[in-house]
Amino acid sequence: MSTITAYPSKDQYDSVAKALVERHPCLKEPGSGKGWHCWVYSLKFKMGNYRQSLSAAGCPEVVVNKRKRADYKGKCVKKSKKGEIHYLPDPPEGQSAEDTEEKRKLIVTEMQKKEPDLQVVDELMISTFSQRRKEIVGGEPLISEIFNRWPALFTERQISAEFKRIVTTDLLQPFLEGLDGLVPRLLEVYKAAAMSGRKLSLKSILQCLEKDDTNQKRRTAALLGLPYYISEDPSGIIKTCDAHGEQLDVIMKGMQVGLLIGHEGVLQDTFPHEVFKVAVVVEETIILHSLQNVPEGFAMLMGIIYCFNQEYPQKMKYTFEFLQRVVMQIxxxxxxxxxxxxRNKLLRYRV
Structure with missing residues (x-):
């Protein structure tokens, strides 16, 4: 258990305790319904002691949660919550903090060029991955501070690469492939809910497909209709604006994490018939712009949430959880x- 994670979940504790008793029946607790309930507590104490040993050895994932008397109360444990494989990796063997800092400065210098050498930036970003995660997860800096120190991380290329380093899977292709496999079922579920009168907000989204039933529009309808079907409010997280006629500062006010969909002219439907550009916003700041469509915007938004260690927005936490666990299979x-x-409803639904 300790080789998999330093912070096991309740289900993991239960499964290990159950396997222990099944392997060694003599350890089964007499008078206990399950026979292994107290072993769970024993395992928790053992893992606590093991984490102390890891902290003394300098394990980054445990050191970042080392409690100090000054901030003991109200401190949240920083651990993998969204399926990150390399949440806080160890630094490369033989590489000192001074070496990493020099490489970071080289990245900043390279990104100031009109045409940076992308291959050099890729290699430098790989070698500084551990330090970057330590700063982002441990320090929780503002987005402006991250931009000043790691400007390369604010490009589509590096967001996709960083996501793969964290989760060990690609970002855009698995997202679109998983979405395409679910779009027909999602739209049929939306239609059934709209016809029954339970989700009237989905009607206008489905009506947009009557004008243009292309694959791109079906993807967009499936994504934008998902929070309404799950009974969530996307108004503060997914916003639309006239690409030429509105003040972006006013629209982005209060947006911690979200998408900004730019359209031409007056918006007459639930989502734009012609999307001009899509931008990803974090802390009222545009991180990525000039994305071509809404599905790509959602994929990049998921990548940014992982790269900058952001929490899922509370008002759409189930929507993002669906994208993670069902669409991307993380x-x-x-x-x-x-x-x-x-998910079970979609699997049973015939299309």
Whole structure:
């Protein structure tokens, strides 16, 4: 268990305790319904002691959670919550902090060029991955500070590469492939909900497909209709604006994480018939702009949430959980009851 994670979940403790008793029946607790309930507590104490040993050895994932008397109360444990494989990796062997800092400065210098050498930037970003995660996860800096220190991380190329380093899977292709496999079922579920009168907000989204039923529009309808179907409010996270006629500062006010969809002219439908550009916003700041369509915007938004260690927006947490566990298949077996129910419903739905 300790080789998999330093912070096991309740289900992991239960499964290990159960396997222990099944392997060694003499350890079964007499008078206990399950026979291994107290072993769970024993394992928790052992893992606590093991984490102390890891902290003394300098393990980054544990050191970042070392409690100090000054900030003991109200401190949240920083650990992998969204299926990150390399949440806080160890630094490369033989590489000192001074070496990493020199490479970071080289990245900043290279990104100031009109045409930076992307191959050099790729190699430098790989070798500074551990230090970057330590700063982002441990220090929780503002987005402006991250931009000053790691400007290369604010490009589509590096966001996709950083996501792969964290999760060990690609970003854009698995997202679009997983979405395409679910779009027909999602749209049929939306239609059934709209016809029954339970989700009237989905009607206008489905009506947009009557004008243009291309694959790109079906993807967009499936994504934008998802929060309405799950009974969430996307108004503060997904916003639309006239590409030429509105003040972006006013529209982005209060946006911590979200998408800004630019369109031409007056918006007459629920989502634009012609999308001009899509931008990703973090802390009222545009991180990526000039994205071509809404599905790509959602994929990049997921990548940014992982790269900058952001929490899922509370008002759309189930929507993002669905994208993670069902669309992208990242830790699919550890979802909430609501997401499990929706996934099972989609699997049973015939199209």
């Amino acid at each position: 830790k699919p077996d550890q979802g909430s009851a609501r997401i499990h129910g929706l």
